[in-house]
Amino acid sequence: MNPETDTINEALRLDGNAVAGDLQMLMGFDVTLLQAQCRHCRKDGVFASLIAYVRGPGIVLRCPTCEGLVLQIVKTPTSVIVNLEGMARSEIDLTNR
Ligand SMILES: [Zn+2]
Secondary structure, X not given: OXXXXXXXXXXXXXXXXXXXXXXXXXXXXXXXXXXXXXXXXXXXXXXXXXEEEXXXXXXXXXXXXXXXXXEEEEEOOOOEEEEOOOEEEEEXXXXXX
């Protein structure tokens, strides 16, 4: 732990709602309805509870429990790269729509 970098990382943190609009455009559905399970610690949670970092070269979403990488999106001039390796399971409940 480095107090200086920890403070910077804390200042850059947002929640999953901060990137919901971008992801909805990519995936075609309201991602705030997504229930996801972290592959690292198996914690279940809603998309909005993920920790979002948006100031790097892409979007990074981390687990609020273990801070493991759950989802990463990088846009290039010709493509969008989506890394879902940290998501063990995801589900959308359509009964409340
Ligand atoms: Zn986790």
